[in-house]
Amino acid sequence: MTEKVLILGGRGRIGSSVAQDLINHTQAEITVTGRFPVAQTPVSSPFGERLQFLMLDLAEVDKLKKAIAQSDLVIHCAGPFHYRDTNVLQSCIEQGVNYVDVSDHRSYTSKALSYHEQAATAGVTAVINTGIFPGISNSMVRQGIEQFEQPEKIHLSYLVSGSGGAGVTVMRTTFLGLQHPFEAWINNQWQSVKPYTDREIINFPSPYGRSGVYWFDMPETFTLPHAFPAVKTVVTKFGSVPDFYNHLTWITAHIFPKWLMQRHGMIEFLSYVSHSMTNVTNSFSGIGVVVRAEITGEKAGKKVIYCATLVYANTALASGCGTGSIAQFLLEGKLQKPGVWPVEEVLPTELFMQAMQSRKIEINETWLDK
Known part of the structure; x- marks a missing residue:
């Protein structure tokens, strides 16, 4: 049947x-x-x-x-x-x-x-x-974790080009994720983190190269510590291409008044404006995604770093x-x-x-x- x-x-x-x-x-x-x-x-x-x-x-x-x-x-x-x-x-x-x-x-x-x-x-x-994230990214982590005797740290970095081939809903998700601090598992304790902070330059595979990513609230920030309790730290960071979108997002997260960012009308306005902008930049940035899962831990008696990467042309x-x-x-x-x-x-x-x-x-x- x-x-x-x-x-x-x-x-x-x-x-x-x-x-x-x-x-x-x-x-x-x-x-x-x-x-x-x-x-x-x-x-x-x-x-x-x-x-x-x-x-x-x-x-x-x-x-x-x-x-x-x-x-x-x-x-x-x-x-x-x-x-x-x-x-x-x-x-x-x-x-x-x-x-x-x-x-x-x-x-x-x-x-x-x-x-x-x-x-x-x-x-x-x-x-x-x-x-893709969460999803494929989480399975990439599991694949790496299983190769360690003692995993200690998970560092996930995501980068999306332009709109990622997605619609306005994904833009809404991004702006909604900027509204509140969130709890992250750092050094064996839950610590409050502000979204879109602590810019970090990551060396991604071609065609992305060195690009900036920021703390971002994802479900895997708290599901991965539960799945792999031996891990002491889980970092989840996100960034956009072209890089000027990161700076605009940072301004939205840190300069715009919080009361304004919590209004439904403002989220809708920003989502549609952003989607219109990416429709223009998609022609040269593409709509792809890169996922980088880095795991630090002990294998065969010494401290090593495992790194898995995935590049796909359409997010x-x-x-x-x-x-x-x-x-x-x-x-x-x-x-x-x-x-x-x-x-x-x-x-x-x-x-x-x-x-x-x-x-x-x-x-x-x-x-x-x-």
Whole structure:
């Protein structure tokens, strides 16, 4: 019997990238949802009846529950997740349907993880924080951690060119992430960190080279210490290309009045202006992403540094690959672990490597003496 997949928010850039990945790597029938009618779905029609569109607002609770009940897997791509409740996850648990999302904010991650026991009891495998970062980045960390006898520090650096091929929602996520200080695991204790501080120049692979990154609040800032309790420090930093976007973001985070940045109208204004600007600069900056996962620790009796890097030409498509691979393994029955899990706690490295190879995503690994 053909599996049925429901992608909430499937008309957006990320959701349509997930749909495209599933078309390429599974035989599932896919329904993508959106709040407004469209003549054609973002993933084109040569796939025929494998791809359908359903007009659905998440506030339409009865219609949502009916759509979930008719599915074998639900993929939640309707961000930004700062605003989201856990109604979709709860409905999946109640109806025994596996769940995946592209959530990228600790408030939602914390709420979702609180349903771990209910999901486990219901036999539902729910995997959160999939995508590129968080998502593929977390699995890169796990792959490195497993090679140490005593891992001590994780340093994640992300760089996105222009819009990353994503829509306005990703811009909203960035500006919402600048509003409040957050807790980071530093030297075996939780410390408060201000977003977009402590600029650090990282030597990324070509074509990026030396670029600046800043502290940024990500779910992996607190899920990685839980997954790997021996680690003493977890650093998560983010930057943009061209570099002048970093300076504009810094001004937004540190010069604009806090009360102004917490207004919905201001977030919408900044998001649309930023998206318009990146539509211009995309032509020379590209829309790619680079992820750099550096782990310091002890291996074979000496202190060493492991560094893994990934470069991909389209950030949104990379996110689709990350989420799509998790969905593929769930549909194939290769990923069965009831409960609610961040990706680094549920996806074995062997499966992760299979997913990257099948999608022609190359991860380069190097070792350095400390």
